[in-house]
Amino acid sequence: MTTFDKLWANGAFRFGAVVLGLVLLMALLAPVLGTVDPAQMDYNNINRSAGFAGNFTLTDGSSVAHHFWLGSDNFGRDLFSRVVYGARVSLVVAACTAAVALLIGVLVGMLAGYFRGADLLLMRFMDGLMAIPAILLAIALVAALGASITTVVIAIAIPEIPRVSRLVRSLVLTLREEPFVEAARALATPTPVILLRHILPNAMAPLLVQGTFVAASAVLTEAILSFLGLGLPANIPTWGNIMAEGRTQFSQYPGNVLYPALFLVPTVLAFNLLGDGLRDVLDPKFAKR
Amino acid sequence: MTTLHIEQLSVALPTGADRAHAVSGLSLSIEPGQTLCIVGESGSGKSVMATTVMGLLPKELHATQGRVLLNGESLLDASPQRLRDLRGKAMGMVFQEPMTALNPVMTCGEQIDELLREHTDWPREQRTQEIRRVLERVHIKDPERIMRSHPHQLSGGQRQRVVIAMAVILKPTLLICDEPTTALDVTTQKEILSLIAELQREQGSAVLFITHDMGVVADIANEVLVMHQGLCVESGPRDEVLLRPKADYTRMLLKAVPSMTPPPARPSPGGEPRLRATAVGKTYHSRDWMGRQHDTVALQHASLSLLGGETVGIVGESGSGKSTFARCLIRLIDPSDGQIHWGQDEVGQRPESQLRPLRHRVQVVFQDPNRSLNPRRTVGQSIVEGAMNFGASASQAQALAEQLIEQVRLPVESLKRYPSQFSGGQRQRIAIARALACKPEVLVADEAVSALDVSVQAQILELLRDIQRELGLGLLFITHDLRVAAQLCDRVIVMQHGQIVEQGFTSSLYAQPQHAYTQHLLACAPGGLAHVTH
Numbered sequence: 001m002t003t004f005d006k007l008w009a010n011g012a013f014r015f016g017a018v019v020l021g022l023v024l025l026m027a028l029l030a031p032v033l034g035t036v037d038p039a040q041m042d043y044n045n046i047n048r049s050a051g052f053a054g055n056f057t058l059t060d061g062s063s064v065a066h067h068f069w070l071g072s073d074n075f076g077r078d079l080f081s082r083v084v085y086g087a088r089v090s091l092v093v094a095a096c097t098a099a100v101a102l103l104i105g106v107l108v109g110m111l112a113g114y115f116r117g118a119d120l121l122l123m124r125f126m127d128g129l130m131a132i133p134a135i136l137l138a139i140a141l142v143a144a145l146g147a148s149i150t151t152v153v154i155a156i157a158i159p160e161i162p163r164v165s166r167l168v169r170s171l172v173l174t175l176r177e178e179p180f181v182e183a184a185r186a187l188a189t190p191t192p193v194i195l196l197r198h199i200l201p202n203a204m205a206p207l208l209v210q211g212t213f214v215a216a217s218a219v220l221t222e223a224i225l226s227f228l229g230l231g232l233p234a235n236i237p238t239w240g241n242i243m244a245e246g247r248t249q250f251s252q253y254p255g256n257v258l259y260p261a262l263f264l265v266p267t268v269l270a271f272n273l274l275g276d277g278l279r280d281v282l283d284p285k286f287a288k289r
Numbered sequence: 290m291t292t293l294h295i296e297q298l299s300v301a302l303p304t305g306a307d308r309a310h311a312v313s314g315l316s317l318s319i320e321p322g323q324t325l326c327i328v329g330e331s332g333s334g335k336s337v338m339a340t341t342v343m344g345l346l347p348k349e350l351h352a353t354q355g356r357v358l359l360n361g362e363s364l365l366d367a368s369p370q371r372l373r374d375l376r377g378k379a380m381g382m383v384f385q386e387p388m389t390a391l392n393p394v395m396t397c398g399e400q401i402d403e404l405l406r407e408h409t410d411w412p413r414e415q416r417t418q419e420i421r422r423v424l425e426r427v428h429i430k431d432p433e434r435i436m437r438s439h440p441h442q443l444s445g446g447q448r449q450r451v452v453i454a455m456a457v458i459l460k461p462t463l464l465i466c467d468e469p470t471t472a473l474d475v476t477t478q479k480e481i482l483s484l485i486a487e488l489q490r491e492q493g494s495a496v497l498f499i500t501h502d503m504g505v506v507a508d509i510a511n512e513v514l515v516m517h518q519g520l521c522v523e524s525g526p527r528d529e530v531l532l533r534p535k536a537d538y539t540r541m542l543l544k545a546v547p548s549m550t551p552p553p554a555r556p557s558p559g560g561e562p563r564l565r566a567t568a569v570g571k572t573y574h575s576r577d578w579m580g581r582q583h584d585t586v587a588l589q590h591a592s593l594s595l596l597g598g599e600t601v602g603i604v605g606e607s608g609s610g611k612s613t614f615a616r617c618l619i620r621l622i623d624p625s626d627g628q629i630h631w632g633q634d635e636v637g638q639r640p641e642s643q644l645r646p647l648r649h650r651v652q653v654v655f656q657d658p659n660r661s662l663n664p665r666r667t668v669g670q671s672i673v674e675g676a677m678n679f680g681a682s683a684s685q686a687q688a689l690a691e692q693l694i695e696q697v698r699l700p701v702e703s704l705k706r707y708p709s710q711f712s713g714g715q716r717q718r719i720a721i722a723r724a725l726a727c728k729p730e731v732l733v734a735d736e737a738v739s740a741l742d743v744s745v746q747a748q749i750l751e752l753l754r755d756i757q758r759e760l761g762l763g764l765l766f767i768t769h770d771l772r773v774a775a776q777l778c779d780r781v782i783v784m785q786h787g788q789i790v791e792q793g794f795t796s797s798l799y800a801q802p803q804h805a806y807t808q809h810l811l812a813c814a815p816g817g818l819a820h821v822t823h
Contacts, residue, residue, distance in 0.1 A: 179655035180663045180671075182621050183720070187675035187727060188648035191641075201665040 006281045013277025016212075019270035023263070027087040035081035036066060039235045042076040047253055050079075070259045073242075074249055082237040083260050089149070089238040090219050090267065096153040097218035098211045101160035106207065108161065109168025110195050114176060123169065126162040134159035138221055142230045152231060156221045160214045167210055171203040178202075205282035212275030216268045223264055239264045290360060292462050292495035293342065294318040298355035300337055300346070300519075311337040311350060313519045319495040319512070321462065324486075326498045326506045326527075328542070329516035330742035331713075335499045338516075339467050341365075342497070343382055344372035360462060378408050381456030383485075385468040387448035391440040397451045398436030404455055423458040424451075426491075427484060445607075446477035450484070457488050464489070465497045470505065474606035474769065479813040482509055501742065503546045504772070504815030507531060515539045545747040547772040549814060551795040555779055558598035562630070563730045563763040564618060564651060565594045569627030569637070571613050587613045588787045591627070593765075595731060598757065600764040602778030602795070604771060604810070610787035615735050615767050619653050620644055632730065649679050652724035656736035658716035662708040668694070668719050669704030675727035686726070693722040696759075697752060714745035718752065725756065731763040732756075738773060750777055771814045775799055783807045 007013045026033065042057045048068045056066035056078065070079040108126065112119040129137075141155035175181060176199065184194050219239075225231035226240025227247075234241055239260040246256025300312040312334040319325045329335045340346050342357055344364060357364040359379060364372065376382070384390040392400055398420060405416045417436075424432035427450040440448055449469060456464060466485060470478035486509060489496050500506060506513055506527065513531070514524040515538065523536040534540045571588040588610045595601050605611045617624040620636060629637040631650045639647075652675075655661040662671055672693060673686035681689065691701050697718040708716055717737060724732055734753065738746040750773065757764050768774050774781055775795060782792040783804065791804040802808045 179657060179661040183653065183655065183661060183723065184663075184674065185621060186619055186648060186651070186653050187723070188645040188678045189674060190645070190678075197666070198663050202663070 003281070007277060010277040010281055012273040013281065016270040016272070016274030016277060019266050020274065023087055023267050023270070024091060026084055027091050030081075030084045030088060033084055034067060034069070035084050036064075036078050038077065038081040038085040038237045040077065042072075045072050045076045045078075047074055047249070048072040050255055050259075071253070071255050073245060073256050074253075079242070079256065079259060082242050083239070083263055086237045086239045086242060086260060087263065087267075089232065089236060090222065090264070092149065093153055093156065093222045093238075094215040094218045094271070096149075097157045097160065098215040100153060100157040101164050101214045102207060102211050104157070105161045105164025106168050106200070109165035110172055110199065112165065113169040113172025114191070114195060114199075119169070122165070126165050129159070130162040132159070135221065135224060138225060139228065139230055142225060147230065147232055149232065149236075152222060152225060153218075155225070156218045157214075160217070164207075164210055164214070167206060168203060171206060172199055175199045175202055205278070209275050209279040209282065212271050212278065216271035216275070219264065219268050219271065290321075291318045291358075292321050292360060293497065294356075294358040295338075295342070296356045296358075298338070298341065298357060299353045300334070300341055300350055301353045303349045308518065310334075310353075310519050312341070315355070315516075315519075315521050317514055317521075317524065319463070319497060321495050322489065322493045323511045324489065324496040324498055324509055325512045325514060326500060326510035327514050327516055328500060328503065328506055330501060330542075330744065332518075333516040334519035335516050336467055339382075339465050339497065339499055342463075342465060343376060343380065344369070374408070377404050377455075377461070378459045379461050380463040380465060381459070381461040383449070383453050383456050383464070383466040383469040386472050387445060387452045388440060390452050391448060393440055396437055396439055397443070401436075401451070401455050401458060404458065408459055419458065420454075423454045426457075426488065427451075427454045428480075429454075444477075445473050446480065449473060449477070449481055453481070453484065453488070457492070457494075460492050460494070462494055463497065464494045465499075467499045468501070469498075471501070475771070475813045475815070476606065476809060478505075478815065482815075485509070502815060503531070503543060503743070508815055515542065541744060545743040547747070547750075547770075547776040549772055549775055549799065549811075551775045551778075551799055554794060554796050557779075558596050558761070560596055561632070562594040563597050563632060564765065565628075565630040566614075566618055567592050567628045567630075569614065569617050569624045569629060571610075571617055571622065572625045586787055588617065588624075591784075591789050593782060593789075593792075595763040595765055597730060597763050598761045599780070600757065600766055600778045602766045602768060602774035602781040603784060604768055604774050604781060605784035606769060606810075608786075609784040611767050611784045612735060613787070614784070615653075615733055615765065618765070619651055619733055621653075649675065649727035650729055651731045651733065652727065652729035653733045653735060654717065654720045654724055654737040656739050658713040658720065658740060661720045662716055662723075664708055667705055667707055668711075671708075671719065672704070672723045672726050675723060679727050689726060690722070693725055694719075696725070696756065697722045712745075714741055714749060717741065717745075717749055721749075721752065721756070725760070729762065731765060733765045733767070735767045736769070737766075739768065739770065746773070753777070771799075771810060783810070 036056050037059060040059055045054065045056060048071045050069065050071040052068040052071060054066065055063045057063050068078055070083065072078055108122050112122045137159045138155040141158065142151055145151040181194060181198050184198050222231060222238060223240030226238050227244045229244060231240050232238055234245060242260045243257045250257055295315060295317050298312055298315045299310050302309060302311050315338060317325065327335045337350065341352055342364065352365050401420045402416055405411060405419065420436060421432045424435055429435050429447065429450055470481050473481060485496065498509065510527040513527050515522045517538050522538045523530060523534065530539060534543060569588065569591045573585040573587060575583050577583060591614050593601060603611045603614060616622045618629060624637055627637060628635055631647055634647055636644060636647060669690055672690040676686040676689050690704055694701055694703055699715060699718055711719065738749050741749060753764065756762065766777055778795050780792065781795050781798050783790050785806045791807045799811065802811055
């Protein structure tokens with residue numbers, strides 16, 4: 001049985017993979033899913049209810065027949081288009097944040113785990129970073145740097161780095177005492193090669209799991225930042241800022257908040273379940289049970 | 290009445306395992322006061338048999354046929370509740386690893402007390418008294434202190450005594466011992482074995498003793514049952530099986546046990562020493578929370594010199610400093626003082642960058658075959674690494690790897706496979722090939738055969754001898770097993786408490802040990818077999 005077969009046999013992994021696959025497909029195929037420009041406002045179609053069929057005025061003034069599957073918001077923007085395009089931002093933020101946090105976390109963790117001197121300096125800095133609440137740190141960073149996808153990714157990734165580097169450090173501390181690493185030292189293998197060839201590949205499984213959790217929390221944090229008005233500007237639709245804008249009319253038109261949430265919740269759940277499944281299968285401590 | 294009677298017992302393995310049954314068609318019986326030794330190599334099904342009797346089989350395994358009767362009562366049909374009652378009361382179990390058999394967050398006293406609370410309605414005072422009495426019976430000197438201690442505060446021998454105390458406190462009619470001395474030093478092993486025998490005499494229990502060590506069998510068994518691949522290969526009274534074995538497998542097992550009598554000495558190869566250590570020491574410093582420094586001396590004033598083509602053994606018990614010495618010599622740890630020469634070059638204090646160009650001279654093979662190879666790299670990648678670090682091209686290294694893998698008697702196709710696809714003995718061959726790839730002058734084997742079954746151990750020792758003959762390597766062999774050292778080494782160094790207490794040519798050292806500790810070690814080695822087989 002290959003590793004993938006084992007993963008596929010795990011229900012949590014299967015659910016997570018299928019849901020994420022569907023969200024990814026939706027994000028990629030956004031232009032052909034019956035959507036219009038998500039930023040385009042049409043004053044003839046303000047606060048339409050879900051399922052309304054009518055005409056939508058495009059940027060150039062021409063009008064097309066359009067089905068408002070999820071209705072429209074108080075600026076006459078098509079909610080369905082905004083949610084579908086919003087998935088793109090959420091996935092990009094999730095993937096980039098996980099990549100950045102893992103990359104820097106792995107670097108810091110490997111240095112701290114392998115070199116005693118670096119350990120003291122780097123880990124005390126990481127401890128300091130960890131003492132600041134993640135969401136507050138992200139808010140401060142976005143407020144200081146201004147809102148764009150890059151700054152949002154950086155702001156969400158930085159608070160995750162200490163968690164990743166602590167994990168990597170502990171893995172490296174165990175792995176560096178393994179006989180195969182000592183054998184590599186006896187074979188005169190240079191230290192950077194030992195780290196990349198012998199230590200990193202053996203730390204990959206828990207890292208992958210951690211990556212999915214970082215991604216899940218990135219989707220949520222991005223939504224929170226947008227909801228607080230600190231995220232991306234309204235012309236770039238994200239699930240968070242759609243909800244933020246819908247908040248004002250929540251009592252009359254709850255759909256503006258609920259429909260993006262219907263996508264946000266399963267996506268975060270899917271990331272977490274994917275991680276759980278990966279951990280159950282790849283982590284030898286869980287595999288035995 | 291027969292204490293334990295097993296009839297045609299079969300235990301099925303889950304589908305996809307290497308065979309259908311862990312145990313198949315096994316029958317045995319033990320009378321009160323008798324000791325039955327089950328001998329077999331790893332994977333023979335001997336531990337599965339014991340856990341079946343205890344009713345502790347893992348979920349994936351289940352008994353498919355046969356009967357297990359304890360004092361006439363069938364155990365396979367017993368309810369979980371009934372089995373719980375019987376465990377501890379009618380049957381006690383002693384496990385291999387006393388550290389994991391005890392709960393690390395409970396004191397030893399509480400753990401024994403838990404057993405008594407479960408099985409008796411004695412008041413607190415009577416229980417405490419009983420615990421004190423049983424600890425005295427297992428020869429624990431200071432029962433009050435041990436009762437208050439957590440397992441990590443005790444030595445391995447003391448922990449195993451506590452486990453034994455728990456197993457015998459309710460005077461069970463059957464005592465199951467699953468490799469109870471394998472994790473212990475020889476001197477402790479000797480004490481534990483005589484303790485088990487003594488308790489057995491006192492309360493007349495039947496003992497089911499599982500071991501892989503023929504020496505232990507010769508010391509304690511009344512009856513012997515040899516298992517191989519889940520089948521009973523041979524059974525009978527001890528002397529019958531050990532002296533006149535009928536099955537080929539039993540004969541092979543007995544033949545693979547190294548003798549305590551060293552072979553005739555080889556002529557000294559002469560020449561310059563390849564590895565030389567002068568007054569090497571290693572001290573670990575630590576600071577407590579007040580900032581006061583504490584020194585732990587792991588190694589003191591250790592010297593040796595090793596010629597090409599010569600085998601020197603370092604023997605000693607755990608904590609004797611033999612591994613620290615070896616790791617200083619390979620420069621995996623930095624010695625605190627003394628000098629180490631690889632050939633002509635002093636390397637004791639060299640920084641890693643200046644050491645690297647010389648590293649090919651001294652190579653190492655470790656104990657644990659499961660951990661000594663990177664699981665994410667193919668065997669070929671592991672073997673070529675050393676050669677390529679010293680400037681071989683990819684094609685040269687590949688050719689060398691093919692030659693080496695044949696030298697350690699594995700097929701060339703092995704190079705493309707991953708370590709998990711090999712057995713322990715095969716992995717140890719691969720580790721030897723990897724060490725040979727950078728053409729060393731000295732090979733350090735740190736307990737390299739200790740984790741292997743005797744038959745595999747014999748093959749690896751043979752391989753090491755052949756390779757030494759072909760390449761003229763100096764071989765430094767670290768072991769706790771005096772029998773292996775006797776067979777392989779030209780000279781032996783005995784270590785205790787971080788110091789060399791005695792050294793000399795193997796034959797003279799074994800014949801006339803001078804130091805009291807060496808004499809004690811040699812006396813404790815499980816013997817009896819020496820006169821039996823040789």
